[in-house]
Amino acid sequence: MHWAHSHLLTVSDLSADDIHTVFELAERFAEMAHRPVKKAPALKGKSVVLFFAEPSTRTKTSFDIAAKRLSADTFSLAQSGSSLQKGENIKDTALTLQAMHPDALVIRHTVSGAAQYLSRILSCNVINAGDGWHAHPTQALLDGFCLHQVWSSFAQRTLLLLGDIAHSRVARSDVELFHKLGVQLRVCAPRTLLPRGIDNWPVQVFTDPVQACSGVDAIQCLRLQLERQDSGLLPSIREYAQVYALRPALLQLTQPEVKILHPGPMNRGVEIESSLADSSKSLVLSQVSAGVAVRMALLYLFLTQSPKE
Amino acid sequence: MSAPECAVRNGRWRDRLVDVFIARGHIVDLLPADPSRDLGHLDCIDAHGALLLPGLIDAHTHLREPGQEYKEDIASGLQAAAQGGFSHIMCMANTDPVNDCAPVTEFQLHKASATHPHGPFLHPVGALSKGLSGKELAPFFELAEAGCVALSNDGIPVADNHLFRRAVEYSTGPGLPVIDHCEDPGFSAHGVVNEGLISDALGLPGQPSIAEAMQVSRDILVARYLQIPIHLAHISTRESVELIARAKQDGVPVTAETCPHYLLWDQECVRGYNTLAKVNPPLRTRDDVLSLRQAVSEGVIDILVTDHAPHADFEKDAPFAQAPNGISGLDTALSLTWSLILDQILGIKDLCRLWSFAPASLFSLPVNEFCAGSPADICIFNPDDSWTVQAKDLASKGKNTPSMGQRLSGRVQAMMVQGRLVYARE
Numbered sequence: 001m002h003w004a005h006s007h008l009l010t011v012s013d014l015s016a017d018d019i020h021t022v023f024e025l026a027e028r029f030a031e032m033a034h035r036p037v038k039k040a041p042a043l044k045g046k047s048v049v050l051f052f053a054e055p056s057t058r059t060k061t062s063f064d065i066a067a068k069r070l071s072a073d074t075f076s077l078a079q080s081g082s083s084l085q086k087g088e089n090i091k092d093t094a095l096t097l098q099a100m101h102p103d104a105l106v107i108r109h110t111v112s113g114a115a116q117y118l119s120r121i122l123s124c125n126v127i128n129a130g131d132g133w134h135a136h137p138t139q140a141l142l143d144g145f146c147l148h149q150v151w152s153s154f155a156q157r158t159l160l161l162l163g164d165i166a167h168s169r170v171a172r173s174d175v176e177l178f179h180k181l182g183v184q185l186r187v188c189a190p191r192t193l194l195p196r197g198i199d200n201w202p203v204q205v206f207t208d209p210v211q212a213c214s215g216v217d218a219i220q221c222l223r224l225q226l227e228r229q230d231s232g233l234l235p236s237i238r239e240y241a242q243v244y245a246l247r248p249a250l251l252q253l254t255q256p257e258v259k260i261l262h263p264g265p266m267n268r269g270v271e272i273e274s275s276l277a278d279s280s281k282s283l284v285l286s287q288v289s290a291g292v293a294v295r296m297a298l299l300y301l302f303l304t305q306s307p308k309e
Numbered sequence: 310m311s312a313p314e315c316a317v318r319n320g321r322w323r324d325r326l327v328d329v330f331i332a333r334g335h336i337v338d339l340l341p342a343d344p345s346r347d348l349g350h351l352d353c354i355d356a357h358g359a360l361l362l363p364g365l366i367d368a369h370t371h372l373r374e375p376g377q378e379y380k381e382d383i384a385s386g387l388q389a390a391a392q393g394g395f396s397h398i399m400c401m402a403n404t405d406p407v408n409d410c411a412p413v414t415e416f417q418l419h420k421a422s423a424t425h426p427h428g429p430f431l432h433p434v435g436a437l438s439k440g441l442s443g444k445e446l447a448p449f450f451e452l453a454e455a456g457c458v459a460l461s462n463d464g465i466p467v468a469d470n471h472l473f474r475r476a477v478e479y480s481t482g483p484g485l486p487v488i489d490h491c492e493d494p495g496f497s498a499h500g501v502v503n504e505g506l507i508s509d510a511l512g513l514p515g516q517p518s519i520a521e522a523m524q525v526s527r528d529i530l531v532a533r534y535l536q537i538p539i540h541l542a543h544i545s546t547r548e549s550v551e552l553i554a555r556a557k558q559d560g561v562p563v564t565a566e567t568c569p570h571y572l573l574w575d576q577e578c579v580r581g582y583n584t585l586a587k588v589n590p591p592l593r594t595r596d597d598v599l600s601l602r603q604a605v606s607e608g609v610i611d612i613l614v615t616d617h618a619p620h621a622d623f624e625k626d627a628p629f630a631q632a633p634n635g636i637s638g639l640d641t642a643l644s645l646t647w648s649l650i651l652d653q654i655l656g657i658k659d660l661c662r663l664w665s666f667a668p669a670s671l672f673s674l675p676v677n678e679f680c681a682g683s684p685a686d687i688c689i690f691n692p693d694d695s696w697t698v699q700a701k702d703l704a705s706k707g708k709n710t711p712s713m714g715q716r717l718s719g720r721v722q723a724m725m726v727q728g729r730l731v732y733a734r735e
Contacts, residue, residue, distance in 0.1 A: 089623075089631075090627065091623075091626060091627065109628070111628040111629070111630045111631055112513045112582075112630060113513070113582035113628050113629045113630070114628045116582055117582060131512070132512050132630065169512055172509075172512060195508070195509045196509065197505045197508070197509040197510075201509070
């Protein structure tokens with residue numbers, strides 16, 4: 001198994017072969033979740049720092065469980081309760097952590113480029129768990145893995161990203177990943193939530209969800225930050241929900257076997273009608289399970305195969 | 310005419326080799342170079358055929374003193390000016406405290422004369438509003454009397470159109486030109502890079518190019534309505550250039566500046582979250598660069614400025630969004646401009662106009678036209694001396710330039726202000 005990377009900062013770091021390597025390994029690790037003893041010794045003695053300078057439930061827990069299932073030790077650090085809160089800059093915090101010799105650092109930060117910045121100053125593996133609006137490569141990998149588990153092939157498949165594209169690191173990483181896998185991509189949002197340069201993305205662009213949903217194989221709903229209304233991007237959350245929330249009428253326009261995804265956390269009734277989030281077409285909880293398997297695969301690859309080892 | 314006290318020998322001025330004779334800080338004669346000429350007792354500098362340029366004038370620099378001397382102080386900033394070929398620089402008011410009252414202006418002038426009594430000379434720019442708050446006019450007469458040569462809210466654009474109008478009107482009393490930071494702060498929406506491909510790719514908030522053009526439009530309308538000149542700072546976009554060109558054709562009294570970095574580098578420099586290329590306004594598209602180059606060569610842009618904005622290394626060594634805006638420019642300005650001459654975008658006459666004659670005229674500073682009676686502000690520049698930009702070679706405390714590590718053609722060999730040598734490269 002070949003893994004030439006020292007860090008995972010964006011999906012663009014990965015080739016299609018790399019992505020399939022992660023999927024293959026994740027498939028093996030996913031099976032562990034169903035064993036009575038969910039633990040393997042693969043990373044025994046390794047230490048992983050979880051540096052989450054932005055609130056997170058599923059990603060942080062997912063990395064924590066993934067590391068522990070492979071017997072690595074994890075250490076958590078959050079913005080609050082750390083020296084960052086006392087005004088220490090990110091560089092000094094990171095160098096302090098490095099002096100404790102972790103094998104990998106998983107970073108979540110509100111600032112785009114924070115992971116790339118740390119990769120330049122740290123000698124351990126850096127895994128980006130989401131930076132600003134920029135990238136969330138492990139989310140894209142788990143979304144890909146999730147659909148890989150239900151689709152025989154990515155060819156001829158169409159995925160729609162529905163919601164706030166402009167401010168979404170998930171959208172950026174999903175577009176990169178699924179484009180590499182050969183999936184046809186659509187995005188749909190009000191124009192105020194589409195980035196200025198969207199015409200340069202390898203996607204079909206829609207502002208009308210009725211047109212956008214027609215014939216698609218999967219829909220990834222994206223979270224709307226409710227404060228977007230205050231910044232003048234939307235007239236009201238109500239109107240947004242009425243037009244852009246995924247609802248049964250829109251679902252009728254898709255392929256019959258359509259899959260619904262949402263990276264979470266969900267605003268039920270805003271991005272998606274609650275009944276659809278819980279329906280048989282929904283992969284939302286599968287995404288969470290897939291996340292653990294994908295992150296186990298990544299930690300395994302970085303901590304046993306990476307050139308820094 | 311006074312007897313010469315010193316001379317610059319064998320320098321190239323307007324395609325011929327000349328000897329320049331100087332007395333009491335002024336040029337007294339300019340003769341064809343003659344190696345056999347006996348200069349007797351005169352102090353002589355031999356230019357060895359290097360170009361002679363009038364002392365450059367930077368109408369837009371940030372010196373950080375008082376308040377942030379760790380980034381730059383007046384002494385280090387003036388040393389960088391000397392090393393860069395500048396004889397006069399104008400420093401913006403966004404110090405801490407802000408230069409919105411006579412004591413700050415006087416403090417800056419005192420520090421300048423104490424550390425560089427023979428130049429380069431410092432000319433403070435007073436704040437347009439108290440504390441740069443954009444809410445209340447600063448005392449313009451007091452600032453003028455203390456020694457300010459212009460007024461600006463640079464760094465924090467004035468959003469209130471009414472206050473801006475009143476500032477422009479009131480500035481005519483003390484006779485200080487208004488320099489406006491062209492950015493509609495509501496529309497720029499805290500963007501840290503140019504909005505478009507780069508903001509999309511890096512996931513950073515983008516600043517739309519028309520945030521600048523909107524403020525340029527406002528300023529053109531105000532200047533036309535009041536028939537009072539307004540100077541437009543650090544222009545960076547095609548839209549702005551088109552508006553300024555049309556306004557000038559219509560006789561509106563606006564003038565404009567841009568910086569070498571907007572003529573050389575585009576938004577691609579920011580890729581990889583390169584904080585050395587983080588500047589406000591942000592580096593724009595290649596199309597904007599080409600438009601600005603044309604505007605500079607055609608005179609739509611009146612002057613070049615550095616917008617020298619030094620920062621400490623540890624401040625730029627941060628995630629992009631958290632790093633401060635600014636490029637350190639005094640040390641490298643002339644070498645960067647020379648690359649435009651090598652690219653045949655500008656000629657040497659343009660260089661003299663953009664960096665010396667035009668800013669002197671705009672801000673009523675001394676102009677050296679290389680004739681008897683001109684102040685002897687002379688930059689000796691060797692176009693054949695190429696150099697690699699390294700931190701140790703920059704006199705500014707700010708080492709924050711995208712040209713760090715790049716090879717540049719042409720370098721200042723020596724700098725004379727009012728007939729005194731203020732810098733000579735070892």
